[in-house]
Amino acid sequence: MTGPRRDPDMVRPYVRTGGQVRARDDVRPESVVVAANAPTEGLSPDARRVMRLFAGAGGGLAVADIAAALELPPSTVRILVSSLMDSGHLAAPVAAAGHQPDFDLLQEVLRGLRSMV
Amino acid sequence: MDSAPWSDPPVTYVPSTVTRSAKIVVAGGFGVGKTTLIGSVSEVKPLRMEEPITQASVGVDDLRGTPEKTTTTVAMDFGRIHMAGGRLALYLFGLPGQARFQPLWEDLTEGALGCLVLADTRDLDASHDALGLLETCGVPYAVAINAFPDAPSYPEAELREALALDPGTPLTVCDARDRTSSLHALITLTEYLSERRSAALLESRP
Ligand SMILES: Nc1nc2c(ncn2[C@@H]2O[C@H](COP(=O)(O)OP(=O)(O)OP(=O)(O)O)[C@@H](O)[C@H]2O)c(=O)[nH]1
Ligand SMILES: [Mg+2]
Numbered sequence: 001m002t003g004p005r006r007d008p009d010m011v012r013p014y015v016r017t018g019g020q021v022r023a024r025d026d027v028r029p030e031s032v033v034v035a036a037n038a039p040t041e042g043l044s045p046d047a048r049r050v051m052r053l054f055a056g057a058g059g060g061l062a063v064a065d066i067a068a069a070l071e072l073p074p075s076t077v078r079i080l081v082s083s084l085m086d087s088g089h090l091a092a093p094v095a096a097a098g099h100q101p102d103f104d105l106l107q108e109v110l111r112g113l114r115s116m117v
Numbered sequence: 118m119d120s121a122p123w124s125d126p127p128v129t130y131v132p133s134t135v136t137r138s139a140k141i142v143v144a145g146g147f148g149v150g151k152t153t154l155i156g157s158v159s160e161v162k163p164l165r166m167e168e169p170i171t172q173a174s175v176g177v178d179d180l181r182g183t184p185e186k187t188t189t190t191v192a193m194d195f196g197r198i199h200m201a202g203g204r205l206a207l208y209l210f211g212l213p214g215q216a217r218f219q220p221l222w223e224d225l226t227e228g229a230l231g232c233l234v235l236a237d238t239r240d241l242d243a244s245h246d247a248l249g250l251l252e253t254c255g256v257p258y259a260v261a262i263n264a265f266p267d268a269p270s271y272p273e274a275e276l277r278e279a280l281a282l283d284p285g286t287p288l289t290v291c292d293a294r295d296r297t298s299s300l301h302a303l304i305t306l307t308e309y310l311s312e313r314r315s316a317a318l319l320e321s322r323p
Binding site: 028029030031032034053058059060061062064065067068069071073074075093102103105106107108109110111112113114115116117 | 128129130131132133135136137138139140141158164165166167168169193195197198200201205206207208210224225227228230297300301303304307308310311314315318
């Protein structure tokens, strides 16, 4: 008798993300992060690849931008970014819209879209 | 893909003026024009991310009682618009509307302002999965018929009935290849979202 087989697709993100299994609630595909000053020694290869995207850049990237650039699943990048935020390598300059998007944000989006027509 | 250190692909950074981001989801059946619409309004080259999902195969008769599993890769295109004098980045995510992608939908629609559902009158039934997923995930939406040249047109009342839309749900027609037309569909959605929001604010006042 063998025990329940481990699902390789469950194991892989776990290994790839250095053991952190859950993304922070505030880290979503549209969440923008910027690099903070922290040494990257000791980071996993994938985490170093994430950090390298920010090298020398003046600007942020959303989780989705990172997933597309590195060809990693967004679920994996959410966890990598969560862990890099916890370790102080990445920071959020911006708060993504919360569960109840406020009226002001919607007004701002509406104005923005109208101004593009 | 070559992942040598020097070959990481170029990225388009979010300007450092941006202090807030938000997202709108564009959903609908296979080939309905999601990628086209996102491409016509995005200010950066639309990108693609891919999520492998593992699920039990349906209809597999397995005598050992362990369901067969298959892995499907779900591709999601997205674009970005900067607004509010560069303070706000609006992301547009294209989500394929198949019901079996529900776990992915729950993850990706969380925090969305709302969703634009694209429909094709040649196959209105293909929209039902997306509409059902949005109801499940509690995401407000508007519907836009992406008008293909050889697609039949129907009176609005018939479309509403076929799609089982609430009377309050906006229904528009657009050409996903046309930037202005696509923007108008997004504006209709956002007007609806902010009306809903202000109604909710009024209701919550004593
Ligand atoms: N005539 C016409 N063709 C369109 C329109 N929108 C999209 N198309 C074409 O229809 C095809 C499918 O459009 P896509 O934007 O790839 O559709 P999609 O929803 O992203 O498709 P999947 O991601 O494969 O589900 C493409 O060949 C488009 O060029 C439209 O408004 N009018
Ligand atoms: Mg597409």
